[in-house]
Amino acid sequence: MATLPPDPRRAPRVPTSLRVELVCAGTSWLATTLDLSAGGCALRSERGAEPGTALVMLVRPPGQPGVLGVEGRVVWCRPPYLAIRFGRTLSGERPVDLAARLLGGGPAAATSVGPPRGSRTLGDVAAEAGLPPELVHPAG
Secondary structure, three states, rough: OOOOOOOOOOOOOOOOOOOOEEOOOOEEEEEEEEEOOOOOOEEHHHHOOOOOOOEEEEOOOOOOOEEEEEEEEEEEEEEEEEEEEEEOOOOOHHHHHHHHOOOOOOHHHHHHHOOOOOOOOOOHHHHHHOOOHHHHHHOO
C-alpha cells in the first residue's frame, strides 16, 4: 500500500465537510473537504490532479452570502483523495482569515490547537468518508 510523504504542515487541520468547486485549465468539478487549515485542505474528489497542478477552489461559507475563492496547488493525489496547499485568496484576504470564515469563527478557529470539544475527530470523519487508515495516520 502506498505511503504518504512526510507531513510538513505548520497549522493544525480541523475536520470539516464543505462542498467546493475546483477549477483548473478551464474545467471544473465538485469535491468535499475532509479537513481544513490556514495552509490548505484535504479533499475527496471524483477527479484527481497531478501534484504541482495550479487550481482555484471556490466555496460558499456556511451561513454567509457569496462565494470565496483561493488559489492553490495540489500537494499530493491518491484518488479519490487529494490535498491542496493554499496560495493567495481571490478576495485579497489572508488564507488564515479565509479558513476562519469557512470554519465559522474568527482567526482563532483556523489556528487553534485542535477541533472544539465535542466535535468529531479527523479519525471519525475519515472513517465516515471511507479513508484508508494511512491517510489519517501516516506511517512514520
